[in-house]
Amino acid sequence: MLSRVASSLYWMSRYIERSDGILRMLKINYASSQDTVQEFTWEPVIRIFTGLQAEEKEALGNDSRAVLKYMVLDKENPNSVLNIITQARENARSVQEHITKDLWQCLNEYYHVVRDPNLNFWIEKDDPITALDILIKQGMLYYGTVEITMERGEGRAFMNIGHYLERGIQSVDLLDTKFGSLDDNPDLLTDTTYWKHLLLSLGGYEIYLKTYRKGFEAENVVEQVVLNNEFPRSVLYSVNHIQVYFERIKSENNIDNFRELSFLIGRLQSSIKYSSVKTIKQDGLHEYLTRIRGELFNIGNVLNQHYFAYS
Numbered sequence: 001m002l003s004r005v006a007s008s009l010y011w012m013s014r015y016i017e018r019s020d021g022i023l024r025m026l027k028i029n030y031a032s033s034q035d036t037v038q039e040f041t042w043e044p045v046i047r048i049f050t051g052l053q054a055e056e057k058e059a060l061g062n063d064s065r066a067v068l069k070y071m072v073l074d075k076e077n078p079n080s081v082l083n084i085i086t087q088a089r090e091n092a093r094s095v096q097e098h099i100t101k102d103l104w105q106c107l108n109e110y111y112h113v114v115r116d117p118n119l120n121f122w123i124e125k126d127d128p129i130t131a132l133d134i135l136i137k138q139g140m141l142y143y144g145t146v147e148i149t150m151e152r153g154e155g156r157a158f159m160n161i162g163h164y165l166e167r168g169i170q171s172v173d174l175l176d177t178k179f180g181s182l183d184d185n186p187d188l189l190t191d192t193t194y195w196k197h198l199l200l201s202l203g204g205y206e207i208y209l210k211t212y213r214k215g216f217e218a219e220n221v222v223e224q225v226v227l228n229n230e231f232p233r234s235v236l237y238s239v240n241h242i243q244v245y246f247e248r249i250k251s252e253n254n255i256d257n258f259r260e261l262s263f264l265i266g267r268l269q270s271s272i273k274y275s276s277v278k279t280i281k282q283d284g285l286h287e288y289l290t291r292i293r294g295e296l297f298n299i300g301n302v303l304n305q306h307y308f309a310y311s
Helices: 003-035 045-050 054-060 064-072 081-094 101-114 119-124 128-148 154-184 184-188 193-201 207-212 218-229 235-247 251-271 277-283 286-308
Strands: none
Touching: 003 045, 003 064, 003 081, 003 128, 003 154, 003 286, 045 054, 045 064, 054 064, 054 128, 064 081, 064 119, 064 128, 081 101, 101 128, 101 207, 119 128, 154 218, 154 235, 154 286, 184 277, 193 207, 193 218, 207 218, 207 277, 218 235, 218 277, 235 286, 251 286, 277 286
């Protein structure tokens, strides 16, 4: 497979996963901003998904509708859902012969939905949840279309590597940001609503309730989001799947590059697999997550260097 094609499939998948994570977090945080009795701030969300300077963050403030418009529809925000889906569509358009017609039509429809003027009306003046739900469902339609129409070949492997790499990075960032907020407000440690919103942002609330019967505890949240291989958005689950799909692109033509990257993935996989909440606490959660994030980014960089050399 040409490096150009592999890169386009990989980034198409990363962009879709990124948009899905942004939309789910925006939905939960908007609901929280309407319901919470404590002081609410959008700062953690803005910090995870944008590179805004302090002055720009202050300009947005805690105006929920302004934040939503900036994060979803602002053409000047390179990480807005509108721009991310545009990038995903451009990548898909460049490799139409390598994806199914159904998948191209699905992604093209997503692109036109996110440009629908009605979204701006719902976000600015009506019910933002309506707009967010429409976009989240478009993402789910994309995932379903990929699952039932795409050939299980090399192209799909690159798509899934991008998918799970992006997901792992998002889970690390969200957990690190949420636990970082405890330094400023220790009372959150026993705030059930705080942990509930974190899990809802990752789609892990129901799984948590079925797994842990004694209520919300910070250590259990860490265990589920980092170490639970039955939870589709855990860091371990993502790294395990990166390893599975990377094995599928092995060939005699790339064996040296394959071994280097395989070593990096295997080392990270073992590091997480043989961790426990106890050892993570001993290392320090922030330090542990910073190291995991760095290794995930390094895997992405080495993948770019060896498999997408032109980029």
